Amino acid sequence: MDTIITEEVNAGKRKKRLLVSIICLVVLAAGIWLIRAYFKPALTKAEFTTAIAEKGNIENTINATGEILPEFEEALTSPINASIRNVAMDAGNKITAGQSILTLDKSAAQTDFDKLKFLIESKENEIEKLKLDLEKSFYDIKSNNNIKQLRISNLTDAVSNTKKLYKAGGGTKENIEQAELNLKVAELEKQQLENEIKSKQRTMKIEIREAEIALAIQKNDQAALKRKLDLANVIATRSGVITWVNKNIGASIKEGEVLAKIADLGSFKVAGSMSDNLLGQLHNHMPAIIRFNETQLRGQVINISPAVNNGIVSFEVQLEQRNNKQLRPNMKVDLFLVTAVRNGVTRVVNGPAFKGSDLQDIFVVSQGKAQRRTVKTGLSNFDYIEIISGLKPGEVIITSDMTAYKNASEISIVN
Incomplete structure (x- = not known):
């Protein structure tokens, strides 16, 4: 026969199970704590690098690529x-x-020069011929004009004689009119000849002037070609x-x-290039830092190219020390452009521990331990990073990459 289980018995069993669960959880937590305490993460001093926070100045920089070129080439x-x-x-x-x-082999150019020389001589002969033709034509027209003048004088006398004869009763009016007509025709012919002389003179002078201009052009071409031939032996200027x-x-x-x-290897400049995404931060006279072979030089940005090629903008950097003995043509250098400067800030040496965000978790070393701490960062460059809050000058931090210890709040440091 089945026995009916009372409510009090069931409640007691539930309490017992709950108590057992709580005891198990406490034991588990205590075990984990003991294990973590026993197996606490530790580092040796050889496994990381450190830096001491200090007061100083800091420059915020953006990266670019640079190539050393002669300033004058x-x-x-x-x-x-x-x-x-x-x-x-x-x-x-x-x-x-x-x-x-x-x-250079200048035989072809020399042939052109000789050909031009013959053309110039031909043009000079043409001008001389035009001048002779002008003189001959002028002489012929002038002679004809003199003949016309003599005829006019003769016809003038004829008119006068015809009039005298008519008064004496020995002539007619028709004779007088004919003589006057002949005189008028001769005067018009003379006037026509004089106009022809003037027109011929102007035409001949224009032809001569055109020929002289063509000759001058050919002589200029000859002189230019002569200079080019002289330069065919390429010499240093x-x-x-x-x-x-x-x-x-x-x-x-x-x-x-x-x-x-x-x-001129006594003076150099830097040809710089960077992504056009940073073009808004680039401007003339912007301070620049150049690094190569443990050497650091300074300069300023000049001559920013207005064109962007394949997402790259080009510019030049004028060096303060243009004649540095370590500079060589076409040498690649690290180029950093200074966008901002702050003085008297707390700074530490930049390293892999800093990932680029404003709030950073770092480890501060003190009394044989490295303790996690959150700091706020500001400006940064290849050497230093600014600490706005969370760290005081004189404190020591780990600058190595501590990603493997991202869940640890404290790390023991052993020798």
């Missing part, structure tokens, strides 16, 4: 269409003004170092094509 171009005959100097050689770098030269002997060269480059 001259490109020597071909004055004519030619081919390279001989190369006298190679890249890297020092050169002085007047030294030959390379020689200044002292310096050859940074590049076309050594392809026999290669065809077009007029204006670069043959060699000469640089």
Whole structure:
């Protein structure tokens, strides 16, 4: 026969089960605490790097890439269409003004020069012929004019004689009218001839002037070609170092094509480039820091290119120490542009411990332990990061990457 379980018995069993559960949880928590206390994370001093917080100045920088270039570089171009005959100097050689770098084959240009010379002689002969024709034509017209004048004088006398004869009763009015008509015709012919003389003179002078202008143009072309021929032996116009030269002997060269480059290695600049996403922060006279081989130089941004190519904006940096002996053409350097400066702030050496956000969890070293602490950061550069709050000057922090200990609040430091 089944026995009915009372409510009091059930309640007692529930209390017992609850008590057992609580005791198990307490034991488990105590075990975890004991294990964590026993297996507390520890580091040796050789496993991390530290830095001491200090008061100082800090510059906020953005990164760019840079290349060292000569501040003054001259490109020597071909004055004519030619081919390279001989190369006298190679890249890297020092050169002085007047030294030959390379020689061009100028036979084709010389042929053009000789042809132009013959054209000039032909044009000079043409002008001389025009002048002779003008003189002859003027002489012929003038002679005809003199003949016309003599005829007019003769006809004038004829008119006078006809009138006298008519008064004496020996002539007619028709004779007088005919004589006067002949005189008038002769005067008109003379006037026509005089106009022809003037027109012929103007025409001949214009033709001569046009020929003289054409001759002057040809002579200018000849002089320009002569200068180009003189430059065909490519020589240095200044002292310096050859940074590049076309050594392809026999290669065809077009007029204006670069043959060699000469640089003054006593003065350098930096050709910089950066993403156009940072273009809003870039401006002229912006301070810049250049680093290479443990050397640091300073300068300022100049000549920002208005064009953006493939998401890259270009600019130049003028160095304060342009003649640094360690600078070399085409040398790659680290370039940092200063966007802001703060003085007298708390700063620490930048390192992998800082991930870039304003609030950072770091470990402060004190009395053989590293304790987690949250700090607020400000400006940063490749050397330092500003600590706005959470750290005092003189305190020591770990600058190594502590991602593996992100859940630890305290780490023991052992020797």
